[in-house]
Amino acid sequence: MKANWLTLLMVAVVFYGCNQNNEVAEIAGKEYGKPLELKETVKVSALLATPDAYLGKKVQVEGKILDVCKMRGCWIEIAGDEPYQKIKVKVDDGVIVFPMDAKGKTARAEGELYKVELTVEEARKHMQHRAEEYGEKFDPATVTEPMVFYQIKGSGAVVMN
Amino acid sequence: MKWRKWNNILHRDLGYLAFGLTVVYAISGLAVNHMHDWNPNYKVVRTPVMLGPVADDAAQVTLGQASELAKKIDPEATVKSIYPLNPETLQLFLSDGRSVTIEVREGRGEVEKVSRRVGLQEMNFLHLNTPRKLWTYMADLYAVVLLLLAFTGIFVIKGKKGIKGRGAWLVSIGVMIPILFLWAYF
Numbered sequence: 001m002k003a004n005w006l007t008l009l010m011v012a013v014v015f016y017g018c019n020q021n022n023e024v025a026e027i028a029g030k031e032y033g034k035p036l037e038l039k040e041t042v043k044v045s046a047l048l049a050t051p052d053a054y055l056g057k058k059v060q061v062e063g064k065i066l067d068v069c070k071m072r073g074c075w076i077e078i079a080g081d082e083p084y085q086k087i088k089v090k091v092d093d094g095v096i097v098f099p100m101d102a103k104g105k106t107a108r109a110e111g112e113l114y115k116v117e118l119t120v121e122e123a124r125k126h127m128q129h130r131a132e133e134y135g136e137k138f139d140p141a142t143v144t145e146p147m148v149f150y151q152i153k154g155s156g157a158v159v160m161n
Numbered sequence: 162m163k164w165r166k167w168n169n170i171l172h173r174d175l176g177y178l179a180f181g182l183t184v185v186y187a188i189s190g191l192a193v194n195h196m197h198d199w200n201p202n203y204k205v206v207r208t209p210v211m212l213g214p215v216a217d218d219a220a221q222v223t224l225g226q227a228s229e230l231a232k233k234i235d236p237e238a239t240v241k242s243i244y245p246l247n248p249e250t251l252q253l254f255l256s257d258g259r260s261v262t263i264e265v266r267e268g269r270g271e272v273e274k275v276s277r278r279v280g281l282q283e284m285n286f287l288h289l290n291t292p293r294k295l296w297t298y299m300a301d302l303y304a305v306v307l308l309l310l311a312f313t314g315i316f317v318i319k320g321k322k323g324i325k326g327r328g329a330w331l332v333s334i335g336v337m338i339p340i341l342f343l344w345a346y347f
Contacts, residue, residue: 064242064244064253064254067242068244070200070203070205071196071197072196073202081243082221083219083244083245083285084220084246084247084248086246094289094290094291097289097291099202100200100202100203100205100275101203101258101275101277103240103254103258103260103275104242104254104255104258104260121302132197
């Protein structure tokens with residue numbers, strides 16, 4: 001009887017191990033936040049071409065990490081599949097912390113797409129904050145129009161090498 | 162008095178136990194307190210480079226051309242990938258983790274090297290409760306230990322230098338400090 005239990009336990013362990021390996025083989029890398037749920041990724045170009053179609057929906061994107069938040073690792077910018085495109089994946093401060101050395105690696109990230117609409121004043125503050133992060137000079141007079149952009153509220157990501 | 166003896170034993174032993182965590186929290190506290198002035202987890206070194214005009218449009222630059230550019234910066238450098246951020250700016254990712262941003266029309270660039278602050282990053286990792294899970298309870302326990310240290314600490318000595326004398330003044334000053342700052346800033 002004892003031997004049967006042991007056999008069952010071993011089978012369960014092997015089965016669990018195989019299952020884990022399959023998942024790792026699918027997207028091997030360091031996981032951040034919640035495990036990815038969606039099976040398919042959407043191209044950043046598609047997302048940015050018709051953002052309203054994805055607004056409020058959970059999406060998964062994949063691409064090269066162009067930049068990481070220098071202060072708290074609270075966002076990554078993912079490159080698009082076409083030139084000059086990128087999308088920011090913003091996570092709650094301290095909940096997920098992306099390492100700065102993830103820059104240049106490939107990430108698959110998941111979260112809800114949302115729209116950010118800023119008045120001229122808010123846009124100036126936003127750009128001022130961004131300039132401070134990069135240690136750059138900023139002239140508020142250069143921002144003369146309201147800003148609209150889209151971001152993903154990240155729930156989880158996998159950073160691959 | 163017997164209670165004071167036990168109070169002092171508790172204060173002493175909790176003090177010993179809390180030493181390691183106090184050092185971690187204190188050092189990391191100093192580091193993250195000045196987060197706006199420096200990066201407590203990474204050392205970022207940016208070096209300007211002049212490469213000469215590369216292309217009219219960053220999207221036209223090939224991986225081969227980018228490799229040649231990287232060799233001008235460092236003969237050992239190999240390019241992992243490139244990405245045109247906008248028509249004027251190309252980003253190169255080198256195999257050793259460095260990245261290079263190049264203004265392709267003017268040929269002005271900047272090499273960014275990011276290295277971990279070994280030791281400090283681990284302390285910040287714990288201090289900011291990045292691991293969560295069991296560490297959350299460990300940190301809670303440490304907070305309780307700090308409370309016990311604070312309360313047992315005021316009863317360590319009796320007499321004129323204890324809580325009925327000089328201690329009362331010092332404790333009052335210590336309590337007033339946060340109140341004063343709250344009054345000024347809150």
